[in-house]
Amino acid sequence: MSDLERKLYRIIYNMSRFRRNPSIDELKRKTGKDEKSIRKAVRNLMTRNELAWDKEKKEWRFK
Template sequence: MTDFERKVYRIIFSMTRFGKNPSMEQLKRKTGKDEQTIRAAVKSLMRGRMLKWDKEKEKWMF
């Protein structure tokens, strides 16, 4: 896991614990990166089975 992937993971993890799913705009603001870079990091985390999107509950699973 790269430093940026770790940062995205921690943001999603922290916000999800308070019952919120971070939007792309929130992730852009908190990381200072563009949408393409954030999406690549999230895809990498999902491929590595660090993150999983639960479609029924509409929330992230860890």
């Protein structure tokens, strides 16, 4: 897991504990990265099954 992936995982995990999904703008501000990098890192986490989006509950699931 790269540094950016680990950072995004922790941000999403911590924010979802309070029933709040971070927006792309919040992730950009907290990581200092651009949208393309963030989307790529989240996609990598999802393909490795570290992170999953539950469409029915509209929340993240973690490994």
